[in-house]
Amino acid sequence: MRSGPTGHRGVRRGNLALVLGEIAEGSRSRADLAAITGLTRPAVSSLVDELTAARLVTESGPAEPSGRAGRPGTALALDPQGPxxxxxxxxxxxxxxxxxxxxxxxxxxxxxxxxxxxxxxxxxxxxxxxxxxxxxxxxxxxxxxxxxxxxxxxxxxxxxxxxxxxxxxxxxxxxxxxxxxxxxxxxxxxxxxxxxxxxxxxxLGALAELRLADRPTDLCHLLAGPGLGAAFLVDGRLLRGARGFAGEIAHLPVRPDGPACPCGARGCLEQYAGETAVLGAAGLGGRGGRGRADWIEALAQRAAAGDTAVRGALATAGAALGIAAAGVVDLVDPGAVVLGGGYGELGEWVVPAMREEMARRITTRPWQDDWLAASPLGRHGPxxxxxxxxxxxxxxxxxxxxxxxx
Amino acid sequence: MRSGPTGHRGVRRGNLALVLGEIAEGSRSRADLAAITGLTRPAVSSLVDELTAARLVTESGPAEPSGRAGRPGTALALDPQGPxxxxxxxxxxxxxxxxxxxxxxxxxxxxxxxxxxxxxxxxxxxxxxxxxxxxxxxxxxxxxxxxxxxxxxxxxxxxxxxxxxxxxxxxxxxxxxxxxxxxxxxxxxxxxxxxxxxxxxxxLGALAELRLADRPTDLCHLLAGPGLGAAFLVDGRLLRGARGFAGEIAHLPVRPDGPACPCGARGCLEQYAGETAVLGAAGLGGRGGRGRADWIEALAQRAAAGDTAVRGALATAGAALGIAAAGVVDLVDPGAVVLGGGYGELGEWVVPAMREEMARRITTRPWQDDWLAASPLGRHGPxxxxxxxxxxxxxxxxxxxxxxxx
Known part of the structure; x- marks a missing residue:
């Protein structure tokens, strides 16, 4: 748990990360970096030289006037041709x-x-x-x-x-x-x-949400489609659990006396929101492999066309996901829950039922609509x-x- | 998220913590500390002097022979008369x-x-x-x-x-x-x-479990008695959630169509494992305040005497706690779940039903009995x-x- 003593090499490595992290937040001049980090100008220059040599940083033009005395420096930015x-x-x-x-x-x-x-x-x-x-x-x-x-x-x-x-x-x-x-x-x-x-x-989908969709650093990402998974970011870092099994949500008990699940338990989330359950309820379960290569798209088309069985199946899945997500909020208290994966692309029909269950069951504080969103990344997140x-x-x-x- | 630059004062503060942390793990000589931390002997001595002056560390006698050359040093230990x-x-x-x-x-x-x-x-x-x-x-x-x-x-x-x-x-x-x-x-x-x-x-009960009962650093502590709460340790640190509400388990949906809860939802954990539910099922609900000052002790006495209603009530509570705990394991994957608080003292009658539900519902890996334990600290943990x-x-x-x- 404790790290070793902080020696010179560790300090320099830490300071490289400090400077690069600042540059990653937005274009900075060397003077900006010195002011933000508290490092000396020569120290910043030396670190920037090393980062430039590694093609991590590039000079992107004159810096914005900073209000400081002296001529404006050169703006530094991440190098898009770098690693x-x-x-x-x-x-x-x-x-x-x-x-x-x-x-x-x-x-x-x-x-x-x-x-x-x-x-x-x-x-x-x-x-x-x-x-x-x-x-x-x-x-x-x-x-x-x-x-x-x-x-x-x-x-x-x-x-x-x-x-x-x-x-x-x-x-x-x-x-x-x-x-x-x-x-x-x-x-x-x-x-x-x-x-x-x-x-x-x-x-990985949760990391994509954090970086591309401006999510809070405490986040629950539900990846639902062929397979159900969850991920938790805590202060921007992944919660892995003692054995790496955190977020194995498919067999969360949703209705303890519900249908038998092949896993051996009853009423698991998968029995309501899994692919087989949804396709079955949507009237598409008996078709074997046909149309299954992109069953998310098939469901979207039918739901958009007003197919009541499909819409009902998606609402049922959404309700079960909502019960599970209410439990997630009670236990882990993420800043938001994001529905990603294929179901993110079906959000129009899944999210309302999901939100209804969450709003009804999360009673420890007033519900806020932005606690739940469908991912704009859909199936591309991971x-x-x-x-x-x-x-x-x-x-x-x-x-x-x-x-x-x- | 990022800390400031690592300067001299930060280094010394970090090294004070490093040395004191080692001493907290067990008695150490200055030579031991230098060998373990990689710091020089003079640096260790200076740090130890500062810790001694603050009454954090005391000399506890001659050190164990270390196998190193030279006479054995003085063993250093935490000062029981210190802060x-x-x-x-x-x-x-x-x-x-x-x-x-x-x-x-x-x-x-x-x-x-x-x-x-x-x-x-x-x-x-x-x-x-x-x-x-x-x-x-x-x-x-x-x-x-x-x-x-x-x-x-x-x-x-x-x-x-x-x-x-x-x-x-x-x-x-x-x-x-x-x-x-x-x-x-x-x-x-x-x-x-x-x-x-x-x-x-x-x-706080979770911290006590970690320090006094030798629990894994990834831990779920269920505090159950008058009030139901959960805590998660992740790598030894508390998981607080985005708003400090992590572990608010009382209204976790256990049976979504279960009895109405005063919170407005249905089938919350509290409806099965809360004080009112348990006392009611045990046949002690109508007695108002009488005997309630220590109803945990009253339940323990009746259960020990073979009272079937009390035993049934505790088993029902245990089953509901087990369903909730199965969800906890699926989502957060703690190294162990510990039942603390008053119910920890009733573990003999609560834990078996709890374990049964957990073993049945956690299907992503083989059940291990040491995943669940009653706390030896009982109500004294927090x-x-x-x-x-x-x-x-x-x-x-x-x-x-x-x-x-x-």
């Missing part, structure tokens, strides 16, 4: 890859519909490696790391997907190690050499979050990339 | 005060049964001030601070109890400020000058936690008490 973030996503029904530059600009993105359920991990990861090779093969910026969004919890063992009943994979698939092999086999040796992080998809996770890691600790032995 | 922690508790049916020394020894403790529900805050705080004066009037050690456990959430406004329907108090009672006035009025001017912290009772909160604050940042302008 980028490479994100990947393994979904139940898709694969995705994207490159985000240091300023958050999306440089390349692909999402491929493919039914991964029941497929062997090796085949899925080979396809993902190929997709990553294509997406990352373009112009610079070059990625500084790769983060992979997976539909299940990642525990203490780094890079390992603990379980994913949705994919039907065996327990503890070493996604990072296996993907590294697959990248090597597809000829993407440069990518195979990157640091690879594996992270739960709902968690993939964007994966790429942003890489750039955020670089910005939080640029010493990882600078030349000094910090 | 102590003064804790207070406002319960629905009691007041409490206690003094804990820096080593965790309880020097004085009193708990007074008194029905505070519906009483005006001023009267309650006057009684508490008098109790504190009595408890803290003994021999040294002198308290370095006062922490007050309250039966409700404490939000962003420090020292303010946001709400307490159990006490029937108006919203936002400024407990710290009002208690300071009451202490002054009772003649305890020394206590009135202390830093006063107000904290939720379940939160008060002990309040006093320990003060000493923990001192140990975490001794620079608060040392003479240097750190």
């Amino acid at each position: 980028a973030g490479l994100g990947a996503e393994i979904g139940l029904d898709h694969l995705g890859a994207c490159v985000v530059d240091l300023c958050g600009g999306v440089r390349a993105r692909r999402r491929v519909g493919i039914r991964n359920r029941g497929r062997h991990p090796e085949g899925v990861l080979a396809d993902l490696a190929e997709l990553l090779r294509q997406v990352a093969s373009g112009e610079p910026p070059r990625p500084a790391g790769l983060t992979v969004a997976v539909p299940g919890p990642v525990g203490a063992a780094e890079g390992v997907l603990e379980r994913s009943p949705g994919l039907g994979w065996p327990p503890r698939v070493p996604v990072a190690a296996a993907l590294r092999v697959a990248l090597r086999e597809t000829g993407a040796t440069e990518l195979a050499a990157l640091p690879i992080t594996v992270e739960n998809d709902a968690n 993939l964007l979050g994966a790429a942003l996770h890489v750039t955020a890691t670089v910005i939080a600790d640029p010493g990882l990339l600078t030349d000094d032995d910090v | 102590a922690g003064l804790g207070a508790e406002i319960g629905l049916d009691h007041l409490g005060a206690c003094v804990v020394d820096l080593c965790g020894g309880v020097r004085a403790r009193r708990r007074v049964g008194i029905r505070n529900r519906g009483r005006h805050p001023e009267g309650v705080l006057a009684d508490l001030a008098e109790l504190l004066r009595q408890v803290a009037s003994g021999e040294p050690p002198r308290p370095a601070g006062l922490t007050v456990a309250v039966p409700g959430p404490v939000g962003a406004a420090e020292g303010v109890l946001e709400r307490s329907p159990g006490l029937g108090w108006p919203p936002r009672v400024p407990v710290a400020a009002a208690l300071r006035v009451a202490l002054r009025e009772t003649g305890a001017t020394e206590l009135a000058a202390l830093p006063i912290t107000v904290e939720n009772d379940a939160n 008060l002990l936690g309040a006093a320990l909160h003060v000493t923990a604050t001192v140990i975490a940042d001794p620079g608060l008490l040392t003479d240097d302008d750190v």
Whole structure:
């Protein structure tokens, strides 16, 4: 828990992060940085030189007049040609890859519909490696790391997907190690050499909400679609739980005497808001695979056309999500709950019932409508979050990339 | 979010905490401390001198032979005569005060049964001030601070109890400020000058579990008795939520179509596990105030005597707590759930039903019996936690008490 003594190298590494963090908040001159951080001008200049050499920072033109004496300095900003973030996503029904530059600009993105359920991990990861090779093969910026969004919890063992009943994979698939092999086999040796992080998809979607949708730093992100997951940000940091299983919401007891769930319990959230339940209630359950490649879109079209069964199914799902979310608010007290994933795109029909249950059941303080919102990122949150996770890691600790032995 | 630059004074303050933290883990010599922390021997000696001058550290005799060359040094330990922690508790049916020394020894403790529900805050705080004066009037050690456990959430406004329907108090009672006035009025001017912290009772109970009962640093503490509350420790730190309302578990929806709750919702946990529900089911509900001063003890006696209605009521409460706790585990993934407060003392009859529901409903990983335990601290957790909160604050940042302008 305690860190080691704070020596010179730790101080410099911390100060690199301090300065880069300020620049990431908005363009700053060296004089601004000295004033904000309390560091001396020479110290700031030395740190900026190091950040510039690592292509993390670039001079973006004359600074805004600061009101201070002397000529205005040069504005410093994050370098969009600097180290980028490479994100990947393994979904139940898709694969995705994207490159985000240091300023958050999306440089390349692909999402491929493919039914991964029941497929062997090796085949899925080979396809993902190929997709990553294509997406990352373009112009610079070059990625500084790769983060992979997976539909299940990642525990203490780094890079390992603990379980994913949705994919039907065996327990503890070493996604990072296996993907590294697959990248090597597809000829993407440069990518195979990157640091690879594996992270739960709902968690990464929450990071995307924080960075792209201006959410509060205490946030609950419900990722609902094929698979149900939740993520909690506490003061901007992910809440992982003792074993990495925080946010495993699919089997939260919603109605304890409700329908039997394949998990062995009764009345789990999945029995009301899961894909099978919703498609069944919507009258689309018996069609097997047909139309299922994009059943979210199919539901949206029918709901928009006034299909009462579909609308009812989505309202039922929303009510169950609302009961679960009321429990979330009672227990964790997030600043807001965001509905992301496919259901975020169905928000028009899911959110009202969800809000009604939450407003009725959260009685410890007056309900405020902005406590619940559908995500504007929809199904794209986790993939964007994966790429942003890489750039955020670089910005939080640029010493990882600078030349000094910090 | 970001701290300021790490300058010399910040380094020294951090190193004081580093050294004192090591000593708090167990007796250490100066040589041990240098080896563990990586600081030089002279730096360690200077820090130890400062800690000794502040009576935080004392020499406790010759150190254990370390295997290193040279004569064994002097063992350093926390000073039990140094700054102590003064804790207070406002319960629905009691007041409490206690003094804990820096080593965790309880020097004085009193708990007074008194029905505070519906009483005006001023009267309650006057009684508490008098109790504190009595408890803290003994021999040294002198308290370095006062922490007050309250039966409700404490939000962003420090020292303010946001709400307490159990006490029937108006919203936002400024407990710290009002208690300071009451202490002054009772003649305890020394206590009135202390830093006063107000904290939720379940939160403080969780700290007591961590320090006294060797719990994992990711913990859910359910405080159940007159009032239901939960607290979460994440990596040893309290999870407060965006507004300080994390752990407000009494109105968690357990059975969404269950009995109407005075809060306006249906099927809240309180409807199954709250005092009124349990006493009613136990056949003791109609007796008004009689025997209610210690209804936990009354239930324990009847349950021990084989009273089937009481045992059934406690099992029903346990089942509802188990459904709620299963949700807690799904969402927050604590390393363990501890049942504290009065129900902790009734654990023999509450825990089995609770465990059964949890084991049935937590399906994402195999159930382990040590995920749930009754607290050995019972109703004493929050008060002990309040006093320990003060000493923990001192140990975490001794620079608060040392003479240097750190």
